[in-house]
Amino acid sequence: MAPPPPTSQPVPPPDPLPASRRSRVPPFAVMQIVAAANERRAAGADVLSLCVGEPAGGAPAVVRRRAAELVEHADLGYTEAAGLPALRHAIAGHYARWYGLDLDPRWVVVTTGSSGAFVLAFLAAFEHGDRVALARPGYPAYANILRALGCEVVDLPCGAAQRYQPTTAQLDALDRPPAGLLVASPANPTGTMLDAAALDALAAWSAAHGTRLISDEIYHGLTYAGPDGRRPPLTTAARHPDAVVVSSFSKYWAMTGWRLGWLVLPDALVDAVDALAGNIALSPPALPQHAALAAFSEEAYAAAEAAVARYADARALLLDRLPALGWSHVAPADGAFYLYADVSASGLDSVTWCARLLDEAGVALTPGTDFDPADGHRWVRLSFAVAPEVLSAALDRIEAWQATIGVAPDTGTTP
Structure with a gap:
């Protein structure tokens, strides 16, 4: 008589693999x-x-109308990885309108919101382990994205005495210059701004120390100070040729859920960001891109x-x-x-x-x-x-x- 088969023992489930x-x-x-x-x-x-x-x-009504027309009639396939060429040209035209800046559309990269812009900019500008300085208080995603990408965040505590914005004195006090400096004007959560002298000083310090300056300008257009009730905007793109500028359709045009932003890049980063963008997202969402052309209308x-x-x-x-x-x-x-x-x-x-x-x-x-x-x-x-x-x-x-x-x-x- 054959012996009975061995009793099978339940195999305990493996421990779940942890998140990175x-x-x-x-x-x-x-x-x-x-x-x-x-x-x-x-x-x-x-x-x-x-x-x-x-x-x-x-969003403005003209943008909504254009989106409705596109849904009904347009072929909304992939665009170029760096964005719809017509939209990149329109953004460059916006810089001429607001800042008097002659901007090469090649330097403009359309992104999936400003959040996507930050990921692409950080990947292109910084190596794993690089130190990047930023103001505290500040938008938390800056630090969280940087840390997730392996960068070291250097906090610059900014209080009332400096109007909640970083200063060159704080940068001089660091043990060594950081690889990057991120500024925001107007800033979240404080709403404070860098005036021309402060912005130029930070740009000059960055250029002198080999520090990549990244400027968050998503709240441009939303300003209130000054004798005429509006302060003319200052863009870092006109003040520091190696700076990276991040902006968005979300705030001034109230297009938050459309998830559409852009970068203005120095020439040395254009090809790198284009390649990264194509691998990460193929292209920004097509419908918002085509509709956003209407954001630059007078209406x-x-x-x-x-x-x-x-x-x-x-x-x-x-x-x-x-x-x-x-x-x-x-x-x-x-x-x-x-x-x-x-x-x-x-x-x-x-x-x-x-x-x-x-x-x-x-x-x-x-x-x-x-x-x-x-x-x-x-x-x-x-x-x-x-x-x-x-x-x-x-x-x-x-x-x-x-x-x-x-x-x-x-x-x-x-x-």
Whole structure:
């Protein structure tokens, strides 16, 4: 008689393979606030959102009409990896219109949002292990993308004394020049800007030290300071031939979900970025590219300027209400559509402050921990890219709520 077959033993499942170390970047806290606000809305609650950097109103009507025509009639296949040639020429024309700059369209690369632009720029400009300096507080994706690509981030803590922007003195104090310096003007979350002297000084320092200057200009066009109510924009593309400029259709033209941005590159990086773009994404999305040609029409510029006027009205209202809010430390809101404010007088950290404000008053703001891991527990970011009446109602709620937690008005507040 044959022996019975051996009893099979269950094989334990293997341990799951972990995510890469490079992918372990922190999530955006703002998205947690957005999710909580959406959950409240779904349950029937009234929520006023001042937490997301998204312009109210959406794309200009002429862009929407063109997109509808394209969906109906166009062949929306792949474009060139660097973008539709007609759109690259139109972007170059925009630089002539705004900055008086004669820009070779070859230096323009269209990207999948400014986020895609940063990935391509960092890959083309920096080696693994390179050190890149940037201001803190700042947009968190800068540091997170750089770290995911193997770069070392050098924080430059920037406070009120330097208007929340980096300085050459800070760069001189580093043990050695970094491979890159990233600046943003207007900046997120502070809204502060670099004037011509400061920008030229940073550009000159970068050129003298072999540092690649990358300039985030996605909020260009959204400026409020100056005697005529608008400060003429300054582009680094006109001031430093080796700089990389990042821009986007998302903010001035309110085309956030269209996911379309661009780079202005020095000639030495054009071929590298073109090759990277073709391998990473083949091409930017075709429909937004073709529709974005209409963004450079007079109708679209007029619509964008009307939106900027609404943001300016909302900004003026917010600055008028600062004393009643009791926020005595705020960043100068020169541009973009943000106010960065210190709420530590409440006795609450910013994450708790924002969570309670949403839960108890139905207003969503962003905690500063997204933008500053060291000091952001004291700060919150408010987006005023909303209708003035929405902002006014939200500020009424914030004032009333703060009174319940013991925050008094500050008659000494100055914008």
